[in-house]
Amino acid sequence: MTPCMVSTGFFVLGRCGRASVTGCAGCGRPVCDRHVSGDRLCPECATARGYGSPYDPMWSYGYRRETYYTTSSSYQDPGLYGDFDAYDRGAFDPGDQGDFGEPGDFDDGDDRDFGDS
Amino acid sequence: MRAAYFAFDRFPSSKGSAVHIGHMAAELFDRYDGGLLGVLGGGGLPRYQREGAVEIARFDERVPNLIDRAEAYSRWVAHHLEPHLPTMELVHVRDPWSALPVLGHRHKVVYEANGLPSVELPHTWPQAAPATVAKLRRLETHCLERADAIVVPSRVIATAIHKIGINPEKVYLVPNGADPVQATAAPPDAPAHYLVYVGALQRWQGLDVLLRAFARLADLPGLSLVICSSVPERRAKLLQRLAERLGVAERVVWRFTLPHHEVAAWLAGAAVSVAPLTACPRNVDQGCAPLKILESMAAGTPVVASDLPAVREILGEDGRLVAPDRPAELARAIRVLLEYPDAARAMAERAGRHVPTWADSRAALARVYERV
């Protein structure tokens, strides 16, 4: 089973995790039947296309993004904007790098970057 | 203080990115009479340093998780920028982590896109989930949309940025450069006859293809392969093991994290310089502007490189282009150049004549600063 990768919640974020039925046509991540919209989009891609009204069940996904952005600028806390949750961060722990490096890599302060040329 | 440059990258270092940062930041600070340079530190580099009118601040907090570290860096940038906000006129950034905290103020923001982290991420961090990549892509698009100007080193990246839906009018091409090399002799400890590879050791650099091609050149007596790695030796273990398995280990000379001027000597003395980039989306769609090719051209060394749009843009007809990921073809191309050294030298000389210098790049960047 591929779990649905949509982030749920507004302040307390989590992963949906239900069985996915399709991949989002916009960003490609797996989405479950509850989170897929008419155009086979995940809620965030769907709301990114229009402003929507708060009566729309998917509205809060787009509004969350907007809120995190304004809040991160008023708090001078850019970390708020990225909304990376514990699942996202998990992949970037040192010592869990497959054949890409050694657990001790970071100790020299010369870790892999997001992309270095 | 009227200008600042932020990069989530260590400076100075042996990587190509550091050379690039050095030239771009120099242009910015010349123009604005100094400023603030915010980069990554660690490895014994000082936290604060003052060089004339330029203040260098280095982020050296040891946060093991990369995203946590990037976010801590972003907060650090916001914190360092704040006292200068009233006087700041232009901030130059290289990545979303530097861009996020500097956007939304009075000053102009120039975003230098040497790559798109969301395209590179799956290559450097294969265990990252597609949803994470999607979040990073949104973050990146958000920053690109809000920057006043975007500077790219090659047309391929410009196209990739247009595809995201960014206004093409604010994307400017500032090609990378390479300065003519003084050293013409190989270093004293160099083998007599050698191929050279310069750069980092990520998968998409295609070093495995090069090693396999080199194994096919076993019949050429006295030919060595020199790999000048910009990253430390422990990252090379896999490739060293591959070299042993291919039976070429004793003919491969490894050099790690050499300073830039020593690399120039290695390039100048080589028979052929090889850039075996693979045809992965990172190289093809996002594009790259490999400094190693430009520097080989400046050193007057014949180049064999993978036939990718970004490489073709730099090298044109003055180098051997081979289909990527094909060791046999790469070996054949190298063999041809080695067998006809005069033709190879002539080709290298032609290439050397049309290498843009860093002065050209800086002039192009200056025009961007004037526009915004």
Add this chain to the structure above:
Amino acid sequence: MFWRKTRRAIDGFHPLHQKLIWEHVLSAALPRSEWMALLASLSRHNELVRRRKWALPPRTESVVVPLIRVLCEDVGRGTVGLTADLRGHAGKEGPRQQLPVRRPVRSAEQWWVRDRWLSARSELRDGSVFTLDVVDVVRKRRIVKVNPRGKRKTKQKTKGVQRILTSRALAKGQASAQPGTPPPPWIRVKVRRGPKTVIRAGAKVPLPVEREQVRAILTVAAEPFRWTQRRRSA
């Protein structure tokens, strides 16, 4: 009788929706599914009800509905309690005080309106409890003066501020850490540590316009959540 159809349509609405139309108040503690039923009913309001007298009170669609959506996103099996008094400031005045005056001012009186028009409490899925209170505090002054020829002038002045108070009581043993950056200077934070840490964030802001109201509330509400941000200890 006119408006017969409209009345019938209103009778078909959710009971809380009807109460909102007739009395301009909303007070309930419901699970997520019930709130969604209320929102579904509210969404039909504008197409079925045209009469201005029975329109939804101000701040319903701009504040209450988005807030219900946001609060419901974070509840698990718990409930969201919400009390909204959307009758406006009228009728909530405190006693009038006379202020000392000098000629030509004949009288100056001052009174306050304290309107705690919104409060909410939700049990979040991580076991913490979030509360929110929004209080409008408006000072009103009325000054009467008479000029030498006996002409009377009356002036009334209004100055409004809003207090937004949020708190989050963490679940027993839930870890919290001070965020990397302080909140903006207009937000005050108090933390009471204990087996259940309580983080309170409050702000006093000039009365926001209706359109900006939710944003102001959510900006303050973000602070208690920053203390348990997904950032794990380094």
